[in-house]
Amino acid sequence: MPRPTPAVKAKPTAKPKKAPSSASLEVALPPLNAPTEPQSAGPPNxxxxxxxxxxxxxxxxxxxxxxxxxxxxxxxxxxxxxxxxxxxxxxxxxxxxxxxxxxxxxxxxxxxxxxxxxxxxxxxxxxxxxxxxxxxxxxxxxxxxxxxxxxxxxxxxxxxxxxxxxxxxxxxxxxxYRIQYEPLNRMARQLVRDKTYGRVKMIDAMNCQNQAHDKQWRHQKKLAGGGSLPDVGLYCLNTTRFLLGEEPNEVFASIYSTPGDARFKEVEENVSFMLRFPSGVIANCATGYGSFNAKRYAVYAETGTIKMDPAFTYRGLQLEKEHAPDGQQVQEKPQNPHKDQFALEIDHMAECVRQNKTPYTPGEEGLQDQRIMEAIYQSAKENKPVKLPVVKKLDAFRGTPPTEED
Missing domain, CATH: 3.40.50.720 (NAD(P)-binding Rossmann-like Domain)
Known part of the structure; x- marks a missing residue:
């Protein structure tokens, strides 16, 4: 890859375009089905x-x-x-x-x-x-x-x-952070925030995959910064923060890499870390680069459980709710709307540009994850818990939520 040249001073740019009037282009179609039947979402417009x-x-x-x-x-x-x-x-x-x-x-x-x-x-x-x-x-x-x-x-x-x-x-x-724009993960978040099943007590999250034995940049610390933690473990960390809206005030972690595996000469293979939140919620998270694909989480509340499996894949996500409203355990699986996660996040950025809004996942959100990951590495190195600054405000590092159409 060619070496990038140093930054140069920018020239003035054209004024941003005004938000278009989309209403004038909207197309509506008459319903094909009776009101008792499933309805289509209509043209994307x-x-x-x-x-x-x-x-x-x-x-x-x-x-x-x-x-x-x-x-x-x-x-x-x-x-x-x-x-x-x-x-x-x-x-x-x-x-x-x-x-x-x-x-x-x-x-x-x-x-x-x-x-x-x-x-x-x-x-x-x-x-x-x-x-x-x-x-x-x-x-x-x-x-x-x-x-x-x-x-x-x-x-x-x-x-x-x-x-x-x-x-x-x-x-x-x-x-x-595409997960924060994906419909089923947003539904799980709303169930948590509404306390649909009472207070959340614990969260389990796992994201691991068995990587190819090649000389990819993800195995080079200079390019990747770390191994499984910043690449796939970040999903466990960020999604847990997204679901709760809270920030952890303590982390405790352990790291292990298989001896002799060339992939892990510079970066870590497995990371297990615990996040403790001010509300008392404990999140147990695990991530790895050398084990079979697993991308899931479960939220354990007082009267029910919210599960996503898979939770972090690009498509095919599944949400399951378990509770016992009448003393009998019930499992519910909401339908996946199958929206492209990348299109959702890209469109959100485009709307923020047109409407001059702060993105829902701004730089401050990424900075907070980086601070926590550095604390996770510190904890694993010192083999003891590491305290983090207490953040009292919910969603402290997020901007304008995505619109309903997203």
Whole structure:
């Protein structure tokens, strides 16, 4: 991968477009079924193409090609207009596939020239973790809003620098926590917040997978910052915080890596960590890089249990509620609306740009996770609990919630 060039001072950019009047384009259809039958959601009614927020995608790896670019087909408010890659041949092919002009293709050396492309309003950074800070800062200096993949960065200092750069440039910064926009996980959150089954007492969360034995960047500490914890364990941490709205005030952790496994010479394999919350809730979380796929959580409340299995996959999520309203145990499985999680998060960012709102998962949300992960590593190293600052406000690091249509 070519070495990115240093940041340069940004030139003035065009004024942001005003929010379009979508009502004038809405199409309504008469019902096909009787009122007693299931009803369709109706046409998606996306914005006119020229009114959608233009995104530049930086990095053409697996996530971008398999998930993000296809997701734009489901977006109502966003469209891809530019690509940034170190592989010009691959980028040329992808640009043709998605109707992106050759003038919208950039290398890492010419990244800063995005400032001169008025079609680009948001830069979506999909690079190795160690590159998030640099490209966020350079992107903000180029006058663009930033949507950055998680983990936000490799250190608290980098996260703080990213937030400061975006604030200085007057640009929005959102971290791509897709779970917080996914309907079933949001339903689970609402059940928790409404105390549908009384007070929550405990949470169990697990996210592990058996990674390929290759020389991928995720096994290099300089690029990844860590192993399973910042990559997949972050889902357990962030989703638990999302469900409760609370912030943990203590962590206790243990780390183990299989001796002789080349994948774990630099980064950790398994992490088990406990989060203790001010309300008394204890969350037991586990993550790993060398065991069979498991992505689930369970919320144990006074009169019922909320389970998500799978909880963190890109599709096929399942929610189950267990309770005993009349003394008989009942299991309920709400229908999955099967909305594209990446389209939901991308559209939320686009709406925040058009309506000048703070993203629901801003840089401060990513910074808080980084602080907690550093405490988890500290706890495992010292083999003792680590205290965290008490945060009394609920959802202290979140912005404007997604709209109902999302």
């Amino acid at each position: 996306p914005d006119a193409v020229d009114q959608r927020v233009g995104f530049a995608l930086v990095g053409l790896g697996t996530l971008t090609l398999e998930e993000l670019l296809p997701a734009f087909g489901q977006c109502k408010h966003a469209r891809p207009v530019a690509l940034v890659s170190g592989d010009p041949r691959k980028m040329s092919k992808v640009a043709r596939q998605y109707g992106i002009r050759a003038s919208g293709c950039y290398s890492y050396e010419t990244y800063d020239q995005l400032r001169d492309n008025p079609e680009v309003e948001v830069i979506y950074i999909v690079l190795p973790n160690s590159m998030h800070a640099e490209f966020t800062i350079r992107g903000a200096q180029a006058g663009k809003h930033i949507l950055c993949e998680k983990p936000m960065a490799n250190s608290v200092q980098e996260c703080e620098d990213m937030i400061a750069a975006c604030k200085k440039a007057g640009k929005k910064l959102m971290i791509a």
